[in-house]
Amino acid sequence: xxxxxxxxxAALGAxxxxxxxxxxxxxxxxxxxxxxxxxxxxxxxxxxxxxxxxSCTASGCHETDVPETVTLATVxxxxxxxxxxxxxxxxxxxxxxxxxxxxxxxxxPGTCGLCHERALAxxxxxxxxxxxxxPSHVGVTSQGVAIPHEGLPWIEGGCLRCHYEVARxxxxxxxxxxxxxHDDVHKVTELGIGEDLHPLHAGTFCGACHEEDNHRxxxxxxxxxxxxxxxxxxEHGVALAGGSIAAETCxxxxxxxxxxxxxxxxxxxxxxxxxxxxxxxxDGVGCASCHIPPDDGEAGVLSGxxxxxxxxxxxEYATVLSWWNQGLGDRIRLVDRYLAGAExxxxxxxxxxxxxxxxxxxxxxLTIIREGGGQHNLxxxxxxxxxxxxxxxxxxxxxxxxxxxxxxxxxxxxQGICVFCHYRLGEPAFSETMDDAFHREVLGAR
Numbered sequence: 246x247x248x249x250x251x252x253x254x255a256a257l258g259a260x261x262x263x264x265x266x267x268x269x270x271x272x273x274x275x276x277x278x279x280x281x282x283x284x285x286x287x288x289x290x291x292x293x294x295x296x297x298x299x300s301c302t303a304s305g306c307h308e309t310d311v312p313e314t315v316t317l318a319t320v321x322x323x324x325x326x327x328x329x330x331x332x333x334x335x336x337x338x339x340x341x342x343x344x345x346x347x348x349x350x351x352x353x354p355g356t357c358g359l360c361h362e363r364a365l366a367x368x369x370x371x372x373x374x375x376x377x378x379x380p381s382h383v384g385v386t387s388q389g390v391a392i393p394h395e396g397l398p399w400i401e402g403g404c405l406r407c408h409y410e411v412a413r414x415x416x417x418x419x420x421x422x423x424x425x426x427h428d429d430v431h432k433v434t435e436l437g438i439g440e441d442l443h444p445l446h447a448g449t450f451c452g453a454c455h456e457e458d459n460h461r462x463x464x465x466x467x468x469x470x471x472x473x474x475x476x477x478x479x480e481h482g483v484a485l486a487g488g489s490i491a492a493e494t495c496x497x498x499x500x501x502x503x504x505x506x507x508x509x510x511x512x513x514x515x516x517x518x519x520x521x522x523x524x525x526x527x528d529g530v531g532c533a534s535c536h537i538p539p540d541d542g543e544a545g546v547l548s549g550x551x552x553x554x555x556x557x558x559x560x561e562y563a564t565v566l567s568w569w570n571q572g573l574g575d576r577i578r579l580v581d582r583y584l585a586g587a588e589x590x591x592x593x594x595x596x597x598x599x600x601x602x603x604x605x606x607x608x609x610x611l612t613i614i615r616e617g618g619g620q621h622n623l624x625x626x627x628x629x630x631x632x633x634x635x636x637x638x639x640x641x642x643x644x645x646x647x648x649x650x651x652x653x654x655x656x657x658x659x660q661g662i663c664v665f666c667h668y669r670l671g672e673p674a675f676s677e678t679m680d681d682a683f684h685r686e687v688l689g690a691r
Contacts, residue, residue, distance in 0.1 A: 339450065386469045387469065392511065471532065505617030534557075537552065
């Protein structure tokens, strides 16, 4: 028997006599209904009363006007007969409910994981895209870099590159949930051991018994969600190792301190049409893969070194990082000089002048690579150099009608061609001295 049936029925009767004020204000179409019109029969004497399917589909209610598709949170799905073929059958009340009193009827995503466990387990990016087909939200990295998800070049099957651990649904039912309706919980559990209790709870909101699923990201790539304790064992006299202090705590004072490297690695540029992530990031290389402790074992700043390169690559790669740094430094100086000339040319013009804005954007792009480190994403860095030169040339032309010749940046570095490693400007001819067998192996040539 339900708990305190007389009091419950009295409360329901009182609610049935007049419309629920807050529901009317919120535009809830159920506000004018008596409670017992939905919570019919003996089911109505419980604090979490059930609603029979027939109550929703009765004539004059949702007999014909059920929407075929709906959008819930970021997910668009077929709503008509949703859950009717499952085991157990969800029914309308399985998803739609309201809390006690005058709260309006609603459906939330909290219980979706009870049925869609496999899709929410996060075992592949394709699973994610069953619901998040075109993610339109803008996530933010631990250092405040905005990541527009819609149209990301790696989103196709690659969600798990960033979101590699997702909360799994929990199916257990606590005794406290049973006690909300049943006086003798132990008797209920004794009789229910080994039995499927879903048929006895038809028309009940799934979340009335099951804990609503907190489907959420539990862990992110270290390139996106930096853990201060992963690099800094002790700061300000406080131990940070082992996640003892959340990154948000450090960020209150050290805000956006690693924004530059994050932005470059992920390929997120201001006003860009699309992101251009580093191939290293695409291959699953996180920050800790390259930033390793010093060789002497002493505590200190974790830095990217050639030693880190040869942890994954052959020893011949030990010189590549120095080639990259030298080539980047030379190109930054060339672009900087060309930009400085353009800035001097437009000096004194108003801030909203088109030439001033063109050179300002070019300077901003160069600063991103200078502060973020072009070695984190060499192709992106080279593209930024080209865009910065183009912006400066545009400023020259707008200001005086012509632009001086831009410096030669060399060939664009692309994976699989020589300049991707041999990035130094004026690189001497190496075709006669290079190890032909090694390069054939690296490039997969026969």
